[in-house]
Amino acid sequence: MDLKTVDFYYFSGTGNTFLVVKKMQETFQKNGIEAKMHRIESSDPEKVNLDNTIGLGFPVAELSTYEFVWEFIKSLPPSEGTEIFMVDTLGGISGGIVGPLREIVKKKGYVPIGAKEIIMPPNIFYIQDEETNKNKIEKGLIKAEEYAIEIINGKAKWGRIPVLSDAVYYTSLLGLKITETDLNQKFMYLTADKEKCNKCGTCVELCPIDNIKIGNDKYPKNLMHCQYCLRCTSFCPKDAIPCKFNYEGKTYRAVKPKELLI
Numbered sequence: 001m002d003l004k005t006v007d008f009y010y011f012s013g014t015g016n017t018f019l020v021v022k023k024m025q026e027t028f029q030k031n032g033i034e035a036k037m038h039r040i041e042s043s044d045p046e047k048v049n050l051d052n053t054i055g056l057g058f059p060v061a062e063l064s065t066y067e068f069v070w071e072f073i074k075s076l077p078p079s080e081g082t083e084i085f086m087v088d089t090l091g092g093i094s095g096g097i098v099g100p101l102r103e104i105v106k107k108k109g110y111v112p113i114g115a116k117e118i119i120m121p122p123n124i125f126y127i128q129d130e131e132t133n134k135n136k137i138e139k140g141l142i143k144a145e146e147y148a149i150e151i152i153n154g155k156a157k158w159g160r161i162p163v164l165s166d167a168v169y170y171t172s173l174l175g176l177k178i179t180e181t182d183l184n185q186k187f188m189y190l191t192a193d194k195e196k197c198n199k200c201g202t203c204v205e206l207c208p209i210d211n212i213k214i215g216n217d218k219y220p221k222n223l224m225h226c227q228y229c230l231r232c233t234s235f236c237p238k239d240a241i242p243c244k245f246n247y248e249g250k251t252y253r254a255v256k257p258k259e260l261l262i
């Protein structure tokens with residue numbers, strides 16, 4: 001394998017994936033490989049450079065990943081042998097990504113060279129204490145570095161367990177469809193507390209799918225197509241968007257918003 005330039009397309013809701021992708025980028029660069037990071041939410045999949053190695057990085061959500069991440073991947077152009085690898089970050093359980101994603105990119109003509117799932121602090125339901133999170137991040141970043149070295153040395157692998165992986169993938173797609181329903185959007189409605197919100201618009205800037213707009217009253221408005229990446233609730237500078245489905249309403253962030261949006 002002749003790895004020269006990596007274009008790393010990533011999405012990160014609360015910073016875990018960002019840190020992993022950044023660590024991998026640094027490792028590539030230390031080894032003389034040019035590596036650029038591109039945010040999925042502001043990249044056109046049809047314009048990827050097929051002469052470079054493509055990296056994909058994203059969080060696990062509902063045992064697979066967010067609908068808009070799948071859309072990006074499914075819209076990649078056909079290729080004649082571009083090498084591609086993936087990394088995801090998760091709280092603990094996945095299953096619906098590695099196999100199906102490998103099939104999608106293979107069918108498009110890419111050469112899958114590596115897949116890795118890296119455990120990082122969970123950002124939903126139960127947010128652990130700072131020390132535990134710090135230790136998990138440290139371990140996760142060691143894994144990220146090791147994985148980048150495996151890719152450089154041609155030792156990384158992208159395996160597939162067909163039946164199980166596909167079953168989890170299709171179950172997860174159903175889950176993602178349920179997420180989109182009005183009932184779910186109403187039940188899990190993330191919105192700013194007007195007592196705390198200072199109308200700064202950070203949430204509008206952070207939302208990867210333009211689901212938040214400023215309303216006539218100048219307060220942010222949830223347009224009810226939320227995919228629950230949790231960026232708005234995690235990075236609101238006034239903590240004005242409560243994450244009501246997290247234990248004690250706690251939020252998680254691995255980095256500052258300015259770092260996330262480089």
Ligand SMILES: Cc1cc2nc3c(=O)[nH]c(=O)nc-3n(C[C@H](O)[C@H](O)[C@H](O)COP(=O)(O)O)c2cc1C
Binds near residue numbers: 012059093121230
């Ligand atoms: C809506 C949602 C669904 C999630 N689903 C899963 C899951 O199925 N399995 C899992 O292990 N972690 C799950 N997580 C946890 C995240 O995958 C994990 O914390 C990830 O590292 C977050 O990455 P980020 O900070 O880059 O967004 C979920 C998080 C969210 C917000």
